[in-house]
Amino acid sequence: MTKGEIIILDDTCKGCALCVEYCPKGCIQISRDKFTRSGALLPEFINPEECVACGTCGNMCPDFAIEVYKFIDESE
Amino acid sequence: MSTSEQKKVLVCGKPELRTGFPSLYCPGCHYGIITRVICEVLEELKLGGKAIGFAGVGCSFGGAPISIGIDWASCPHGRAPAMASAAKRIHPDALVFTLQGDGDLGAIGLGCFLSAVLRNENLTTIFLNNAGYGQTGGQLAPTTLTGMKTTTTQQGRRREDGFPFHGAELAAYHKAVAYSARVTVHTPGNFKKAKRVLTTAFQKQMSGAGYSFVEFISACPSVWGMSPVDSVAYIQEHMLKEFPLGEFKNIDSIYD
Numbered sequence: 088m089t090k091g092e093i094i095i096l097d098d099t100c101k102g103c104a105l106c107v108e109y110c111p112k113g114c115i116q117i118s119r120d121k122f123t124r125s126g127a128l129l130p131e132f133i134n135p136e137e138c139v140a141c142g143t144c145g146n147m148c149p150d151f152a153i154e155v156y157k158f159i160d161e162s163e
Numbered sequence: 164m165s166t167s168e169q170k171k172v173l174v175c176g177k178p179e180l181r182t183g184f185p186s187l188y189c190p191g192c193h194y195g196i197i198t199r200v201i202c203e204v205l206e207e208l209k210l211g212g213k214a215i216g217f218a219g220v221g222c223s224f225g226g227a228p229i230s231i232g233i234d235w236a237s238c239p240h241g242r243a244p245a246m247a248s249a250a251k252r253i254h255p256d257a258l259v260f261t262l263q264g265d266g267d268l269g270a271i272g273l274g275c276f277l278s279a280v281l282r283n284e285n286l287t288t289i290f291l292n293n294a295g296y297g298q299t300g301g302q303l304a305p306t307t308l309t310g311m312k313t314t315t316t317q318q319g320r321r322r323e324d325g326f327p328f329h330g331a332e333l334a335a336y337h338k339a340v341a342y343s344a345r346v347t348v349h350t351p352g353n354f355k356k357a358k359r360v361l362t363t364a365f366q367k368q369m370s371g372a373g374y375s376f377v378e379f380i381s382a383c384p385s386v387w388g389m390s391p392v393d394s395v396a397y398i399q400e401h402m403l404k405e406f407p408l409g410e411f412k413n414i415d416s417i418y419d
Contacts, residue, residue, distance in 0.1 A: 092171070103191035103384075103391040109351060127190060143351045145175030149195025150186045155175035161168050 090158045091140025093132050100152040102127025106144040112137040115144060178202035180211050184229045191391025193381035194222055194291060196348045197357075198230050201262075201289070204361045205233065210369075214258040215250050217243040219267030222297040227262050241272025244279035247286050258365060260287040266296045269305035269328045280374055283339045283417070287368045287375045289361070290330045293383040294402065301386035306330075308405050313386070327405055334376035335411035341373030344410040347380035349398045353408075360410070373417035380406055 093114070095106075102123045107115050107130055114134040121129040132138075140157035180202040188195050205211045214233040218224040220240040228235035238246045243261035251259040268276050268290050279286060295313055296302040302315045305328035310319040335343035342364050346357040357379065364375035380402050382394035389397060 091174070099185055101186075101190035105191060105391050105395070108392045108395065125190075140174050142175035146199065146354055147196060147348075147351060149188060149190075149192055149198075151177045151181060151195070151199065153175070154173060154177075156171045157174045158169045159172050161170050 089139050090135075091138040092135060092156045092158070093138065093144060094154045094156070095130055095132065096152045096154070097121075097129060098124065099150050100129055101125060101150050102129060103149065104130065105147055105149065106130055106153060109143050109147045111141065111143060112139065114138045178206055180205055180232045182230060182232045186230060187226045188222065189383075189385040191382065191384040191394065192222070192297075193293070193348055193379075193383075194226055196354065197289075197291065197379050197381065198227060200348065200354070200357050200361055201227075202231055204358055204365060205231075205258075208362065208365055208369075210258045210365065213256065214260070215247075215254070217247040217250070217259070217261040219243045219261065219263035219272060220298075221264035221267050222293075223262045223264045223267065223291050225298060241267050241270070242275050243267070243272065244276050244284070244286065244288065248279055248282065248284045251284060251286055258287070258368060260289060260365070260368075262289045263291065264297070265290070265292045265294070265304045265306040265328070265330075266299075269330060277337075280334065280337050280339050284374060285368055285371060287364050287377070288334075290376065290378040291381055292330065292378055292406065293381040293386070294327075295383055295386040297383050297386050301383075308401060311401075312388075329406065331376060331378040331411050334374070337374075339374050339417055340376060340412060341414050341417050342367045342375040342377075342410075343412040344376070345378040345380065345406060345408050347398060347403070347408060349380070349382065349395045363413070370415075372415055378406075380408075 145153040145155040331345040367375040
């Protein structure tokens with residue numbers, strides 16, 4: 088199974104929580120103690136084992152604040 | 164499986180055409196997603212260096228020209244098709260498109276838009292429909308749904324005040340229009356469909372088929388007074404009933 092990782096850019100995120108709504112694997116949730124510059128709560132990546140690098144969160148982010156990475160095995 | 168043998172590859176990030184300037188839109192505004200659709204389609208068609216955008220007045224003007232790294236002109240209110248017509252006649256090889264909101268195209272610029280259609284201009288119009296005037300504070304727009312509350316219709320828009328404006332159907336009715344479609348970006352599947360539709364619209368212009376028109380249904384959480392997640396549900400339940408999705412016209416040439 089493909090593994091992935093996302094990086095949420097704190098300085099451009101506005102905390103709209105659309106990524107939480109759209110992630111099909113439930114890997115993102117709104118944090119309780121981290122804030123954006125405008126005072127909204129930041130999302131955080133909570134479930135790295137489940138992420139399959141589908142890129143949905145990155146595509147649907149209105150502020151281009153999510154970078155999605157895929158792990159590729161180089162041994163083959 | 165050791166991590167030392169693995170390589171990290173970026174599968175989704177900022178498109179190359181997107182400038183580094185932070186977005187000026189409100190949190191959860193779908194105009195940001197539409198910005199990504201435009202950037203990715205221009206990159207896939209390799210038209211980034213040949214594209215000229217004309218932004219009308221409104222939120223479409225507020226974010227797109229600084230967000231997308233192509234040539235832009237900001238137009239007087241509603242006059243984007245007129246300025247785009249001039250640019251297309253001077254540069255026939257360029258991809259010329261207008262980016263207009265519902266107040267810009269549906270209210271003050273309706274005459275200018277229809278004049279451009281009636282002159283058989285070979286342009287693409289991207290119509291952003293968010294059912295309200297976003298930039299000026301949420302007044303009634305031509306596309307406001309019946310029963311929807313705005314700052315100028317506190318009890319909801321009555322049927323006696325008029326029915327919503329349907330841009331894609333109006334464009335499809337005219338002979339000079341080669342392509343007309345309505346899309347939305349409120350789900351990942353519809354995001355992919357929107358990219359395909361916008362690709363077709365740009366290709367129609369580059370092949371000289373005729374006017375192409377794409378209407379984007381978009382959420383405006385600030386004006387609607389909802390959370391971004393609730394406004395996605397509102398699009399699914401209410402907006403799509405009034406504004407059906409799909410292609411309304413798709414022909415290869417208007418002169419056949």
